[in-house]
Amino acid sequence: MAIAKKKVTKPIAKKSVVTTKKVSAQKTENPSSDDFWKYAPAPESKDHVTLKEKYDLYIGGKFVKPNSGKYYETINPASGEVIAKIADGNEKDIHLAVTAARKAYDQHWGKLPGKERAKYIFRIARMMQERAREFAVIETMNGGKPIRESRDIDIPLAANHFFYYAGWADKLDYAFPNAKPKSLGVAGQIIPWNFPLLMAAWKLAPALATGNTVVLKPAESTPLTALKLAELIHDAGVPEGVVNIVTGFGPAGASLVNHPGIDKIAFTGSTPVGKYIQKAIAGTPKKATLELGGKAAHIIFDDAPIDQAVEGIVNGIFFNQGHVCCAGSRLFIQENVAELVIRKLKQRMKTLIVGDPMDKNTDIGAINSKEQMDKINQYIKIGIKEGAEIYQPECALPAKGFFCKPTLFLHTSQSHRIVQEEIFGPVLAVQTFRTLEEVIEKANNIPYGLSAGVWTDKGSKIFNLTTQLRAGVVWANTYNKFDPASPFGGYKESGFGREGGLHGLYPYVSLQS
Amino acid sequence: MARLSIQKTYKIFIGGQFPRTESGRFYPVYNSGKELLANMCLSSRKDFRNAVVAARKAFGGWSSKSAFNRGQILYRIAEMMEGRKHQFIAEIMSQGSTQKQAEQEVQTAIDRCVYYCGWCDKYQQLFSAVNPVASAHFNFSVPEPTGVVSIIAPENTSLLGLVSVILPVIAGGNVCVVLASESKPLCSITLAEVLATSDLPGGVVNVLTGQLKELHTHMASHMDVNAVVYARENRTEIKAMAELCSLNVKRFFHWNHDWKLSSSENPYLILDLQEIKTTWHPIEKIGASGSGY
Numbered sequence: 001m002a003i004a005k006k007k008v009t010k011p012i013a014k015k016s017v018v019t020t021k022k023v024s025a026q027k028t029e030n031p032s033s034d035d036f037w038k039y040a041p042a043p044e045s046k047d048h049v050t051l052k053e054k055y056d057l058y059i060g061g062k063f064v065k066p067n068s069g070k071y072y073e074t075i076n077p078a079s080g081e082v083i084a085k086i087a088d089g090n091e092k093d094i095h096l097a098v099t100a101a102r103k104a105y106d107q108h109w110g111k112l113p114g115k116e117r118a119k120y121i122f123r124i125a126r127m128m129q130e131r132a133r134e135f136a137v138i139e140t141m142n143g144g145k146p147i148r149e150s151r152d153i154d155i156p157l158a159a160n161h162f163f164y165y166a167g168w169a170d171k172l173d174y175a176f177p178n179a180k181p182k183s184l185g186v187a188g189q190i191i192p193w194n195f196p197l198l199m200a201a202w203k204l205a206p207a208l209a210t211g212n213t214v215v216l217k218p219a220e221s222t223p224l225t226a227l228k229l230a231e232l233i234h235d236a237g238v239p240e241g242v243v244n245i246v247t248g249f250g251p252a253g254a255s256l257v258n259h260p261g262i263d264k265i266a267f268t269g270s271t272p273v274g275k276y277i278q279k280a281i282a283g284t285p286k287k288a289t290l291e292l293g294g295k296a297a298h299i300i301f302d303d304a305p306i307d308q309a310v311e312g313i314v315n316g317i318f319f320n321q322g323h324v325c326c327a328g329s330r331l332f333i334q335e336n337v338a339e340l341v342i343r344k345l346k347q348r349m350k351t352l353i354v355g356d357p358m359d360k361n362t363d364i365g366a367i368n369s370k371e372q373m374d375k376i377n378q379y380i381k382i383g384i385k386e387g388a389e390i391y392q393p394e395c396a397l398p399a400k401g402f403f404c405k406p407t408l409f410l411h412t413s414q415s416h417r418i419v420q421e422e423i424f425g426p427v428l429a430v431q432t433f434r435t436l437e438e439v440i441e442k443a444n445n446i447p448y449g450l451s452a453g454v455w456t457d458k459g460s461k462i463f464n465l466t467t468q469l470r471a472g473v474v475w476a477n478t479y480n481k482f483d484p485a486s487p488f489g490g491y492k493e494s495g496f497g498r499e500g501g502l503h504g505l506y507p508y509v510s511l512q513s
Numbered sequence: 514m515a516r517l518s519i520q521k522t523y524k525i526f527i528g529g530q531f532p533r534t535e536s537g538r539f540y541p542v543y544n545s546g547k548e549l550l551a552n553m554c555l556s557s558r559k560d561f562r563n564a565v566v567a568a569r570k571a572f573g574g575w576s577s578k579s580a581f582n583r584g585q586i587l588y589r590i591a592e593m594m595e596g597r598k599h600q601f602i603a604e605i606m607s608q609g610s611t612q613k614q615a616e617q618e619v620q621t622a623i624d625r626c627v628y629y630c631g632w633c634d635k636y637q638q639l640f641s642a643v644n645p646v647a648s649a650h651f652n653f654s655v656p657e658p659t660g661v662v663s664i665i666a667p668e669n670t671s672l673l674g675l676v677s678v679i680l681p682v683i684a685g686g687n688v689c690v691v692l693a694s695e696s697k698p699l700c701s702i703t704l705a706e707v708l709a710t711s712d713l714p715g716g717v718v719n720v721l722t723g724q725l726k727e728l729h730t731h732m733a734s735h736m737d738v739n740a741v742v743y744a745r746e747n748r749t750e751i752k753a754m755a756e757l758c759s760l761n762v763k764r765f766f767h768w769n770h771d772w773k774l775s776s777s778e779n780p781y782l783i784l785d786l787q788e789i790k791t792t793w794h795p796i797e798k799i800g801a802s803g804s805g806y
Contacts, residue, residue, distance in 0.1 A: 160647070177639055179781065271762070278759035283752025290762065447761065466792045476794045483646035487654045491788045492739070493762045501644050503654060503789050511781055 039353065042360040044147045049137045054085045055223070057093055057247060058230035060100035061240020066248075067092040074223060077144040078357050078366035078401040086223050089248035091255040094215065097244035098261040101186040101213040104241030109213050110183060114170030121166035121208055123236040128159040131232065135225055139197055140357045142224040144366030144402070145320050147358050157482055158201035161500075164484035165205035168505060172210060175502055181509035183211030184287060185263035188256040191226075192269045193219035193368050194323040194424075200226050202499045203266050204243060205484075210508040212264065215244045217256055221369045223247040254280075262286060264508065268325070271422075271448075271493050289497030289507040291325065291489055293422040294450030297443030298328030298479065299433075299465065302337040304455035308477070310344045313428070316453060316479040318352060318364055318406050322426040323372070325494075326451035328479055330419055331430045332439050338432045342410065349406050350393040364426060367402040376404055376425035383409045383418040388429070414442060422448070436464070444470045449491030453479045472498070523551045523698070525560060525722060526705035528567030529715015534560050540723070542698060544607050553698050556723035558731045564690040564719035565737055568661045571716030576658045576686040584633035586712050587684060591626035593707040598623070604699040605671050621773065622676045628778050629680040636685065636780045640787065649796045656787035658686035659764060660739035663732040665725060667744045667772065671697035675704060677772040678744050681782035683717055687740075690719045692732065698722040725750065733757035733765075740764040740786055 054071055056063040066087040073082040087093075109117070128135065135158075136150040145154070172181045187207045191199035196218060207214050218226035230245045246252060257265055257280050266289040267277050274292040281288060298316050300309050316328025333341045357365030367373045384390055388409040397403040404426055412419050412429040419429045433439040443452060452471040454462055466474040472490045475481060482488065487503035489495060497507040524531040536557035542550045554560075575583075594601070598619055605615035637656055644652040662682050667674030671694055682689050693701030705720045721728070725745070733741050733754035740763055741754055751767055758765040766785050770777035 177780075179779075275759045275762060278762065279756045282755030282759065282765075283748065292762070462794070466790075472788060472790055474790065474792045476792060478650065478793055478795050481646075481648060481650060481793050483644070483648065483650075483652065485644040486646050486652050486793070487642075487644070487789050487791050489789070491659075491790075495762060496764055496788075498654075498789050501654065501791075502642050 039361040041356075043356065043358050044137060044140070044151075044360060046137055046141065046358070049134050049141075051084050051138070051224070055087060055227045055247070057087045057089050057097070058227070058234070058243070058245040059093065059097045060103075060244065061234065063230075066090065072220070074142060074221065076141050076401075077368055078398070080400055083141055084224060086227075086247050089217075089246040089252045091251070093246050093248070094252055094255040094259060097215040097246050098186060098188070098256075098259050100241035101215050101244055102261055104239060105185055105213040108239050109242045110185070110211055112211070114172065114211070117208065117211060118166045118169035120236060120238050121162055121169060121205065124233060124238070125159050125162035125166060127232050127236055128155070128162065128229075132156065132159065135197060135228060137358075138228060139225050140365070143193065143196055143222045144357050144368050146362045146365040148360055148362070149320060153482075154195055154198045157484065158198045161198070161201040161484040162205045165209040165504075168206075169209040169211075172505065172509070175505050176509070176511055179511035181210065181505070182512055184508060184510060185212060186261060187212045187214050187264040187266060187508065188259065188262040189214055189216045189266045190253045190256065190269065191216065191218055193222040194320060194325070196222040197225035197229065199268055200229055202268070206499070206504045207266070207508050208242065210505055212508055213242045215246060215256060215262070217246050217248065217253050220247070220249045257281065264288070266497075266507065267291070274495055287507065289489075289499070290495035291497070291499060292450075292493065292495040293448055294325045294327070294490065294494050295330055295420070295422050295446055295448045296326055296328045296451040296453065296471065297330050297332055297439075297469070298453040299332045299439055299443060299455065300334060300337065300341055301454075301456035301458075301461065302334040303457050304337075305457060305477070306337065306341060306344065309455040310341065310348050312453065312455060312477075312479040313345055314348055314352070317428040318426050319480050321364055321367055321404065323368055323424050324480065325422075326473060326480065327424075328451075328453050329423065329428060330443075331428055332433050332442065333430065335432045335434050342408075342430065345408070346391060346393070349391075349408070352393070352395070352406055354395050354403055354405060355398055364406060367404050367425065370402060372424065373402040373404065376423060376427060379418055379421070379423045379425070379427060380407060383412075383416070383427070383429070386412075386416045386418065388412045388416060388418065414445060420446065436461070440465070440468050444468075447493040450489075450494035451475070521551070523553050523702045523722070525554045525556055526702065526709070526718070526720040527560065527564045528570070528719065529709060531705070531709070534723070535563070536560070542696070545609050550607055551699060553722045556692075556721040556728065558728065560721055561690060561728055561731050562735070564721060565661060565735055567716035568688040568690055568719055569737055571714055572660060572688045574714055575683070575688055575717045578686075580634035580637065583684065583686065584630050587626060587630035587633060587680070590707060590711040590713065591623050591630060593711045594619075594623045594626060594704075597703060597707055600703055601672055601700055604703060608671055608697045608699060618670060618673045622673045625673075625676055625778055626680060629684040629783075632780055632783060633684050636783045639780060640784055640789075644791070650793045651796055652791065652793050654789050654791040656685070656784065657790050659786045659788055660687060661737060662687050662689040662786055663735070663738050663741045664689050664691040665729065665732065665741075665743045665745055666691055666693050666701070668694045668696060670694065670772065672700035672704065674744060674772050675701055677770075677777060678742055678768060679718055682742065682786050685783040685786050687786050688717045690721065690732070692725060692728060693720060693722050695722070695724055729754055730757060733763070734760055736761050738763060740766070742766045742768055742786075744768045
């Protein structure tokens with residue numbers, strides 16, 4: 001990831017050097033975009049990728065037609081064009097998938113020695129590395145995220161996640177001191193549209209490593225890489241029924257949650273749906289992992305390395321168009337540096353390239369769906385109506401597809417809806433603060449608790465902050481970093497359970513003392 | 514002439530104070546010979562809310578005490594319990610146990626306190642990790658307490674079940690509001706008197722007596738409670754409470770152990786009420802990948 005980041009920042013650093021010189025040498029604090037280097041188009045080729053016209057469900061080791069006989073169209077959000085038809089799975093398909101998963105668990109996978117399970121999962125990881133470019137292109141075509149992110153972050157991390165957990169499969173006895181871990185059985189897993197393949201990896205890898213079988217439901221708007229993963233898992237020779245992938249809409253997900261044959265539900269998505277799931281499984285023996293919404297505080301102190309902090313702010317909120325549950329969407333700047341930080345941030349925002357996600361220079365790609373575009377626009381209207389001052393750099397947006405300019409809201413306060421509610425788009429609400437106590441109180445005064453960021457060069461202050469912030473992931477002098485070995489998950493209404501690292505094993509085992 | 518003994522008025526325990534219930538209500542508890550043992554407080558929803566306020570207020574102080582200090586305070590609780598041993602035994606016997614059973618229960622309860630005292634500064638090392646991330650970052654994960662916990666103590670014992678569910682919660686730096694056994698409530702208030710004289714800050718443990726059927730929905734729906742521990746066996750209550758927990762994504766745990774067994778004490782109960790926090794920080798100029806800002 002650091003390598004990926006370097007590729008991102010290097011040309012930009014050059015640019016800003018040029019800019020600063022110009023600014024200090026002469027006039028304005030608002031240099032026009034002519035001041036920056038123009039980039040020639042650098043589109044990634046799609047030639048290498050073949051998509052079928054129609055994709056079926058993957059149940060019991062076979063690609064099968066949906067019970068309803070219906071297919072829906074999945075689009076490229078950057079152009080609006082239909083790229084494939086996807087099986088619309090329903091309750092009956094879910095039932096078949098759960099039955100297949102149960103059979104696989106009882107007859108084979110549940111009894112397979114960890115060493116053998118590990119080898120299957122290692123295979124998945126290696127094959128994903130082999131096909132990384134194909135996966136990256138499809139991820140960008142279907143989800144709208146910049147190819148640079150799919151290529152350097154999503155796909156490598158997904159493969160690494162399988163590789164990491166594969167190695168745990170025969171070492172589980174070392175993970176839980178003085179307790180014998182036992183697999184749960186069949187896990188139902190529901191994943192979101194913002195990191196389609198990566199979330200599938202986060203769900204599948206630990207579940208398989210701990211000896212469970214799985215029914216996975218991808219998000220309706222971004223099913224393609226999960227279906228490609230089904231092909232890969234098939235090619236890898238994973239026994240039939242161990243992984244089942246059922247595409248479809250909300251009702252299919254609800255049938256999975258409510259199916260009596262599952263022992264575990266793992267969900268990543270919005271807090272309202274997470275609450276629905278928690279309620280639906282109340283009183284049943286089903287275990288749950290919920291990775292829900294967030295509204296992270298991103299805190300900049302006056303002694304922070306300001307230029308790096310500005311990069312961190314940009315990465316925090318504009319990474320993946322802000323479709324990130326842990327996005328640094330509430331910025332808190334210490335009052336005495338607020339003007340400087342905001343000026344630099346605005347300048348940096350002017351250099352962001354919004355446009356064709358397939359272009360290797362693009363920083364901000366397409367908004368994932370029309371529905372999400374509408375939601376973001378709605379919040380931008382709310383922000384203006386609430387009296388916050390909006391800033392968007394001048395930049396041309398493509399004529400087709402769903403795009404949103406990077407957006408700042410200045411002079412916001414705790415009670416603003418754009419400060420309290422998760423927008424899930426490239427929209428940053430800025431507040432200022434004077435004292436450490438004040439910013440801790442403001443940062444924690446929210447129902448969410450997924451992540452937070454702190455920028456200061458003073459070590460003791462960092463640890464004071466990271467200890468007091470009620471959030472599951474705290475980035476100090478960095479932001480939006482992920483790794484298979486690093487546990488991820490929230491406090492409070494951001495959910496419970498961890499994904500990644502040793503702690504990511506707990507949600508998939510029961511401990512016998 | 515025989516001396517007339519002084520009977521104790523059993524109160525409830527909120528924020529380190531001993532009020533009677535704000536509702537003015539009571540319920541009588543009898544021994545097997547139908548003699549009145551006590552007029553216990555029939556705690557109200559308002560008592561519960563007051564207790565949550567006290568608990569939240571105590572959370573910052575308790576969770577930021579040094580782990581070593583928390584251990585010392587738990588040990589102090591054991592010391593105070595030992596001193597009150599005969600009172601606990603008498604209360605348990607008055608509620609229907611034999612002398613032998615009562616002695617066994619009190620001894621196990623005190624020993625359990627010492628057991629969890631020792632965990633206060635050790636579970637962190639067991640459940641933490643330094644994570645070998647691929648980028649140039651120092652990355653570690655540590656457990657932190659979840660916050661305010663509603664506890665429904667077991668019904669069938671007066672003391673052992675109660676301490677067994679309180680201890681793992683507070684050993685981990687959480688604060689709690691606990692509803693004692695309805696039919697065997699006496700030891701809960703005596704335990705509160707122990708806690709009040711054990712250097713445990715007021716509000717860390719709050720003890721209510723009363724009826725679960727009246728309080729369970731409030732204990733699960735309160736928006737400033739972070740988790741619920743339920744240690745009884747009523748499926749209807751479990752479902753109702755677990756459903757209400759979804760209002761603010763409370764963590765819900767059904768602890769159904771035989772608390773007489775030593776296998777029922779383990780650090781995984783502490784872990785239930787912990788959140789794992791992962792912290793990242795760049796390492797300057799490691800290897801080829803450069804700084805990790």
